[in-house]
Amino acid sequence: MIELIVLDVDGTLTNGQITYTNSGDELKSFDVADGLAVATWTKKLGKKAAIITGRNSLIVERRAKDLKIEHLHQGIHNKDEVLQKILDDEGLSWNQVAAIGDDLNDYKMLKKAGLSFTPLNGTQYLKDFVHVVCKNQGGSGAVREMIEHICKEDGLEEDFLNAWI
8 A cells, every 4th residue: 555655756756847037036837736636645534645856945945844745855866765764764665655756866766665646747767667647737736646546456446536525
């Protein structure tokens, strides 16, 4: 049974575009359906979530806080090493992890995860080995699709559906 979901950000929780304003501020857009699914996973189902991303962003910090994501690690190059520390701290195994990522910096983490996903816009290198290639793009419901897939596989679909009703 999956106890922890691990999310990449750019290209997974977002569409991968980074926009800068004239004043140098960074902008990112997140899909509200992904957010509701993550909130259901953490708040309603009592499961754990982590964001492990290669970039640093105050926007991502705010999004993680809004969604009650316990583990936020930014500026990470060796995602599998950071995830191993999270697993050690939480007393979990790789088989209890589902992870989603879209590019080569997610490769090692996805190879080790018990269940691995890539959005439709993920690189072909990942599509060749992950367990599930999502029908949705990153930033457009791929994370929602991942969580719904896990809930269905782990017999939590009814709990997921009834969480907000």
